[in-house]
Amino acid sequence: MSNSSKAVVSFIVGAAVGVAVGYFLNSDKKDELVEKLKDQKNRLKEKWNKRKDQLQDELENEFA
Template sequence: MSRNSKAVVSFIVGAAVGVAVGYFLNSDKKEEWVGKLKYQTDKLKDKFRNKKQQLEDAIENELT
């Protein structure tokens, strides 16, 4: 891919992201989307914490 085509693709992707953000900020469902995103983020954080704890426990068991 040439430099110019990469620049065009980057511009198009940036414009699409800008449109999506603009739509999101002006949407009536913004609060619903934020709530869903926060819920999913919290679930993901809990999964990572659990995996981290399991890994720490496994390491501790191997060292003792």
């Protein structure tokens, strides 16, 4: 694929993402979407912290 073809594809994908984001930000479901994203962020943060704590415990046990 040539550089100009990649640029055109990138532009089209970027424009589509921009349109989708604009649609959601201007829709009535914006607040619902934001809440879902916040919930997902919190779940991922909890998973990450749990896994981090497990790894810390394993390392402490390994070097104790």
